[in-house]
Amino acid sequence: MCDDLQNYRKKVNHYLIEHKDQMTIYKLNHNTPITAQDMKMLEDILWKELGTREDYEKDFGVTPITNLVRQIVGLNSKAANEALSWVIRP
Secondary structure, three states: OOOOOOOHHHHHHHHHHHOOOOHHHHHHHOOOOOOHHHHHHHHHHHHHHOOOHHHHHHHHOOOOHHHHHHHHHOOOHHHHHHHOOOOOOO
């Protein structure tokens, strides 16, 4: 990781974008359910490797981790269309 990434928010953004093919991040990007183990892995990365839980709460408030990942890496367009396919269209 770049040494110039001092800011927690920048570290998180950089990590998630650089690792968007990592299985848990990929699952969230493709709107696939994740396991408790997947969630633990994300928490460990965000709250132990990149910073602390306090850093997370300071920068992202009460935003659920799954929502944060989708905000940063996005939602695959096919997955988004499938998720919205239940909407009745006139």
